[in-house]
Amino acid sequence: MFQQRRWAQDVEEQETANRQTASLAGVAITLLLLVLGLFLVRALQTQSRIEDCLMAGRSNCDQLVQAAP
Secondary structure (H helix, E strand, O other): OHHHHHHHHHHHHHHHHHHHHHHHHHHHHHHHHHHHHHHHHHHHHHHHHHHHHHHOOOOOHHHHHHHOO
């Protein structure tokens, strides 16, 4: 009887640990996607500034885009 209770308690502890691991993995993936999304937005914003500058007929667009915040 005591061994069955101990076994059930071990199973519950393992399930709890598995849920925590899955939750942490979900948070890590979410943070990774957030960082990648921010990087992509900044890269597209820079590309857009360069294209806008070139469409305006300017020749020193790389310097103008680097100077912009």
